[in-house]
Amino acid sequence: MNRPTRLEHDxxxxxxxxxNVYWGIHxxxxxxxxxxxxxxIGSYPELVRALALVKQAAARANHRLGQLDEARYRAIEEACMDVANGRLHGQFVVDVIQGGAGTSTNMNANEVIANLALEKLGWPKGHYQELHPLNHVNMSQSTNDVYPTALKLAVVFAIQGLLDALDILRADFAAKSAEFSDVLKIGRTQLQDxxxxxxxxxxxxxxxxxxxxSKRLREAITxxxxxxxxATAIGTGINTDSRYAKMVTEFLADLSGVPLTAAENLIEATQDTGSFVQLSGVLKRIAGKLSKICNDLRLLSSGPQAGFGEIxxxxxxxxxxxxxxxxxPIIPEVVNQIAFEVIGNDITITMASEAGQLQLNAFEPIIGHSLFKSIEHLEAGCRTLAENCVRGITANRELLAERVRTSAGLATALNPYIGYENATWAAREALRSGRTVAELVLEKGLMDQHALDRVLRPEVLTAPIQPE
Structure with a gap:
């Protein structure tokens, strides 16, 4: 069956x-x-919300400056508020990866908001002579300032979830630290005791x-x-009132609750994507740390019979x-894989930023897509690592205690008391004979039992020497 259609032109x-759709020909x-x-792009609700808030702030500024009449302004503002609150996100249908520096994303937003506003005014979709996607919704704007602004705002929204997840995971590790504070073990360097x-x-x-x-991530957000x-097309602010840039930034900050500031040089800010590279670098740093932690968890839990088996x-x-x-160890393994992806995304973002030419970077769509994937997947990874792994970790206390008792590494703790050469002998002989360092030191008369007991206490073994 043929669906009813409307005719649009470009x-x-x-x-x-x-x-029946709210989007149009673009x-x-x-x-x-x-x-x-x-x-x-509708799969990134933060981005759709940010686009709606940008359009709302622009409409408010244009109205305040006498360029947008009351009726159209009210209709656009109400439409933007609806979209920002979650309505019609399914109408944001263009692919996240696109040419044109994000123009199609901007056009999609303009058309959805225009048609929703037309409905509020009592007109059918596509009746653009009454309210136009470009003449009214996109007034005083260009993709080249709308898209990067919305992308930055959306990233700020998305990062809060990652910060929350990092804090949950940090708290769970801190709780395990307290739980295991009395469990003595042998540390390792280069996988050796x-x-x-x-x-x-x-x-x-x-x-x-x-x-x-978490601190580094908050710094990157600034x-x-x-x-x-x-800035409009290239940063000169062409087609805008001289008061517009400051005003629209203030309105957007108020609407979003984010302390946004206008760049000092809009021409520079329109072509420079360095802040995205900086943020991606922090995400890569987080990924590297998480992967290292998961590597440790996999090693420490390896076995159960032929591995470390400590936890x-x-x-x-x-x-x-x-x-x-x-x-x-499936949960650490999935977080490892998230880390690999984030590191790859960082390379993509770096190359896309470097590829900008003259007054514009045309590759912000892939920058945005890569950032959102990194943020979303890191958040999910932190949450599953906390909930499905860290909280349930237990220690093999008896095994750890026996390894400390028989470890040749105890010879290091005796260095200040018996000297390096004697400590080396004790360590090597313990490994060769299977006897303990304490037995060998006592047998050779290097220390007496009282002195050994004083030195080989957990609080002495795991901290600097306290003055008498």
């Missing part, structure tokens, strides 16, 4: 548009031109690492909050289709 000619061209990922520490100390480092990365709205990860799924009883 500079390339006329096309029939399904009468969006249709994009649907035909960019069958790339199958993922639409080193000196004693507590399992609590080992887990505390993960909490500290994540806290540091750079993202500088925008070029009002137990929660059993989340059967591990093999051929080996009965096998359990794998």
């Amino acid at each position: 500079l390339l000619g006329e096309r029939e548009i399904p009468s 969006t249709l061209r994009a649907l035909e031109n960019y069958p790339i990922t199958g993922q639409s 080193a000196v004693p520490m507590t399992l609590g100390q080992e887990f505390s480092t993960y909490a500290v690492m994540l806290a540091e990365d 750079l993202i909050q500088e925008i070029n709205l009002g 137990n990860l929660p059993e989340r799924a059967a591990g093999s289709s051929i080996m009965p009883g096998k359990i794998n």
Whole structure:
């Protein structure tokens, strides 16, 4: 059956548009031109919300400056508020990866908002002589200031979820650090036995690492909050009132609740994507830390009989289709893979930023897509690592205690008391004979039992020497 259609036109000619959709001919061209990922911009609700807020701020500024009449302004503002609150996100249908520096995304937003505003005024979709996607919704704007501004705002929205997830994971590692504060073990360097520490100390480092990365992420956000709205095509502000850029930035900051600031030089800000590279670098740093932590968890839990076997990860799924009883560290493994993806996304963002030419970077769509993937997947990874792994970790206390008792690494703690050469002898002889360092030191008369007991206490073994 033929669906009812409406006729729209652009500079390339006329096309029939399904009468029930809110998007128009520019969006249709994009649907035909960019069958790339199958993922639409509507799948990023933060981006759609940010686009609506940008359009609302622009309409408010244009109205305040006497360029947009009251009726159209009210209709556009109400439409933007609806979209910002989640309505019609399914109408944002263009592919996330697109040519044209994001023009198709901007056009999609203009058309959806225009047609929704037309409905509010009592007109049918496509009746653009009454309210036009470009003449009214896009007034005083260009894709080249709308898209990067919306992208930055959307990233700020999205990052809050990642910050929350990082804080949850940090708190869970801190809780495990407290739980394991009395569990003595042997630390390792280059995968070789080193000196004693507590399992609590080992887990505390993960909490500290994540806290540091949260700080770095918040610092990166401050750079993202500088925008070029009002720059229009290349940063000169052509087709805008001289008061517009400052005003629209203030309106957008108020509407979004984000402390946005206008860039000092809009020409520079329109072509420079360095803040995205900076943010991606921080995301890569987080990914690297998470992957290192997961590597540690996999090593420490390896076994259960032929590996380290120091900790137990929660059993989340059967591990093999051929080996009965096998359990794998699947949660750390999935987080490792997220980290690999984020590192790859960082390379994509770096290359896309470098590829900008003259007054514009045409590759912000892939920058945005890569950033959103990194942020979303890191958030999901942190949450599943916390909920499905860290909270359920247990320690093999007896095994760890026995390894400390028999470790040749205890010789290092005796260095200040028996000297390096004697400590070396004790370590080597312990490895050769299977006897303990303490037994050998006592037998050779290097220290007495009282002195050994005083030195080989957990609080002495795992901290600097305290003055007498």
